[in-house]
Amino acid sequence: MPFFYQQNINETAHLAIWSIQEPASFFETDVQLAVPIANEERRTQHLAVRLLFKLMMPDADLSQLVMADNGKPYLIGLPFHFSFSHCKGYAACAVDDQAVGIDIEIIHPRISKVAHKFLNDSEKAMIAALDEKDQLNQLAFLWAAKEAMYKKYEQLGIDFAKDFNVHELTNGDGGTVPAIILHKGSNINVHLDYHFGTDYVCVTCYH
Secondary structure (H helix, E strand, O other), X not given: OOOOEEEEOOOOOEEEEEEOOOXXXXXXXXXXXXXXXXXXXXXXXXXXXXHHXXXXXXXXXXXXXXXOOOOOEEEOOOOOEEEEEEEOOEEEEEEEOOOOEEEEEXXXXXXXXXXXXXOOHHHHHHHOOOOHHHHHHHHHHHHHHHHHHHHHHOOOOOOHHHHEEEOOOOOOOEEEEEEEEEEOOEEEEEEEEEEEOOOEEEEEEEO
């Protein structure tokens, strides 16, 4: 079911989400992986996000796809930037004329077990008074937000709790909140566009 969800964030930034219901063989008729992936679920996710990107940007040559040291995919010589993400059941892609990052996460209680790795004191205080369901939703949002910020910033040696600061929680199923990247003297203000689905949250980080 291609383009399960689409959004024009602004004049240059766009995102799309695919709800993966097809087997790997469905995607392999249109796209291939440069490096084989034995796990069928992960292979299907990687294929799905590439087909999604191909549908969004049909002129892009996926055979030229290369991976940076931080794991971010690049196509050499393109006049735009893009970012991939995938999780169980979903693939997501964002494109923009500036560096962009996207992350999609299933909302699951396991996120609370790693929250100490990515939350700072201010963010912990924001969610402390929430009930269990709302707290889980916000934890998923904050985790996806910081993954998206990491993909946009493209630097190694990041401390998710210290270097990425989210100033507001979400309000409703979709919207935008401000955040700031503080790392090695950088002070970069960014926007976090978020979208909640039935069991996931997707966050796009852009200028």
